[in-house]
Amino acid sequence: MLDKVLPPKKLALKNGKIVCEKRSRTPFIFILLVIAVLVSIEFTNFKFQVLVERWQEFFVIVGQMIPPNWEYFPSLWKPLMDTIKMSLLGSLLGSLAAIPAAYFASTNVVKSKTVITTMRVFLSLLRTMPTLVSALIATFIFGLGTLAGTVAIFLFTLAYVGKLLYEQIENASMDAFEAMESIGMTRYQAFRYAIFPQVLPNYLSTSLFCFEGNVRYAAILGYVGAGGIGLLLNEGLGWRDYASVGMVLFMLAITVFLIETVSEHFRKKLI
Amino acid sequence: MNALEQQLYAAPRNHRYVWTVVMVILLLFAWSLTTVNLNNVEEKGWLIASNILTGIVSPDLELLLNVTSQGVLYLLIETIAIAFLGTIIGSILAIPLAFLSASNVAPKPVAFLTRLLLIFIRTVPALVYGLMFIRVTGPGPFAGVLTIALISIGMLAKLYVDAIEDLDTSIFESMTSIGCTAFEKIRYGIVPQLFAIFLSIMIYRFDMNLREASVLGLVGAGGIGAPLIFAMNAYRWNEVGSILIGLVILILIVELSSNKMRNKLVRG
Numbered sequence: 001m002l003d004k005v006l007p008p009k010k011l012a013l014k015n016g017k018i019v020c021e022k023r024s025r026t027p028f029i030f031i032l033l034v035i036a037v038l039v040s041i042e043f044t045n046f047k048f049q050v051l052v053e054r055w056q057e058f059f060v061i062v063g064q065m066i067p068p069n070w071e072y073f074p075s076l077w078k079p080l081m082d083t084i085k086m087s088l089l090g091s092l093l094g095s096l097a098a099i100p101a102a103y104f105a106s107t108n109v110v111k112s113k114t115v116i117t118t119m120r121v122f123l124s125l126l127r128t129m130p131t132l133v134s135a136l137i138a139t140f141i142f143g144l145g146t147l148a149g150t151v152a153i154f155l156f157t158l159a160y161v162g163k164l165l166y167e168q169i170e171n172a173s174m175d176a177f178e179a180m181e182s183i184g185m186t187r188y189q190a191f192r193y194a195i196f197p198q199v200l201p202n203y204l205s206t207s208l209f210c211f212e213g214n215v216r217y218a219a220i221l222g223y224v225g226a227g228g229i230g231l232l233l234n235e236g237l238g239w240r241d242y243a244s245v246g247m248v249l250f251m252l253a254i255t256v257f258l259i260e261t262v263s264e265h266f267r268k269k270l271i
Numbered sequence: 272m273n274a275l276e277q278q279l280y281a282a283p284r285n286h287r288y289v290w291t292v293v294m295v296i297l298l299l300f301a302w303s304l305t306t307v308n309l310n311n312v313e314e315k316g317w318l319i320a321s322n323i324l325t326g327i328v329s330p331d332l333e334l335l336l337n338v339t340s341q342g343v344l345y346l347l348i349e350t351i352a353i354a355f356l357g358t359i360i361g362s363i364l365a366i367p368l369a370f371l372s373a374s375n376v377a378p379k380p381v382a383f384l385t386r387l388l389l390i391f392i393r394t395v396p397a398l399v400y401g402l403m404f405i406r407v408t409g410p411g412p413f414a415g416v417l418t419i420a421l422i423s424i425g426m427l428a429k430l431y432v433d434a435i436e437d438l439d440t441s442i443f444e445s446m447t448s449i450g451c452t453a454f455e456k457i458r459y460g461i462v463p464q465l466f467a468i469f470l471s472i473m474i475y476r477f478d479m480n481l482r483e484a485s486v487l488g489l490v491g492a493g494g495i496g497a498p499l500i501f502a503m504n505a506y507r508w509n510e511v512g513s514i515l516i517g518l519v520i521l522i523l524i525v526e527l528s529s530n531k532m533r534n535k536l537v538r539g
Binding site: 036037039040041043044045046047050051054055057058060061062081082084085086088089092124125128129130132133136137140141142143146147150216219220223224227230233237245249252253256257 | 296299300302303304305306307316317319320323348349351352353355356359390391394395396397398399402403404406407408411412413415416417482483485486489490493499500503515518519522523526
């Protein structure tokens, strides 16, 4: 389409042949980007002047967080464990539930188009919902507390691991599957013994990766009342007790770092 | 023993290792079960769930299709604007940080310190940054832009670094040998190698930022989050339904188009 607006440049070679050189589209994309930036600045009231004048305010809070309130540590322990338990339980159940979900969403093992489409639409609907929003809805249904957070993490893990898993199932080699079917195994059995072993390492690795991310998410879920350390974060920010917030963030950073290191070790081993 | 059996027995046996891991996971599972108590589940949970479902099925069409500054469309555009501007600022700021933390460009101690800084930037939750920036700019979408920019830096820089460390350095040698200046080396040696990858990473991050921007409203940093939580707290499920429908459609469209663009960029 763009070639019509901008006719390609014609070049005559020495031997009389005519070749076309496509015009570069970069200037257009650049102009579009500039327009988009200007519109966004308009919509968001972005004012550089305010930023220059008041940027120190940001560091006022950072300054109050350091040094963190060390005495806060004992009361931090239980919510922190709650956060880890929440994300662990949600990730475990979610990645287990992702196996049947992915099975019914992969075109090479299930033949019914309707089953595949419904499963895929369901998974992508779940995935688009931001975790915090599903946690908010869950607090209305399951009441305030860790159960709501667990449900939100469960749903997110199911959608995320489910999507990656069905992509892997579709990329798996079908040779063994067909051979097993031809000697009289059912589809489930063939899936279990031919495809599942192929995708297992990748599946475990994605689940671990998802768990890492979930610990971070779980930390803020308390903000909407879904339990865990986010409650304390919310409280500290509400009371402007920034030294305690600093302590919470410090503990969180250590926990996330430890979990990431352990999970990275196992993920490297898997692949 | 025939060849088949030999092959079967040749498989590595690590049953003990596997069983230990499984036992540890089961123990962790049991341990994490202790956090769930069903006492808090209220009787009216099912009622609310069915209310939410009816709200989503019968959305407030007036709110959904309204074009004034209260309507869902306006709020969605505001959310996109926050995510877009935040991504642009974040991805520009992340470039110098990425070069500083790449071990083949910067000296070791500098790279290590920048990496630590990046890890710390990544662990602080977005909502906390949001609250801190509100102090700078006052509530509104401006705070959202700054928050998105800051949280993008951590991940963007990490992904940029991977691309920078994969740079093909033999090109520089040949460019030096034919007498290129430093600027020419950067323009024709580095930029073409990195540009497409960086762009693809930016588009990916924009996709993620859109989700982040949609929840930042919870702390008052603009976007569609604030009307969503107000509608929920007031039990106006029709409004919740229309906001959620708008949000889900937007995120799906952006995800599809960003996947397409990235495929084109990476495969050339």
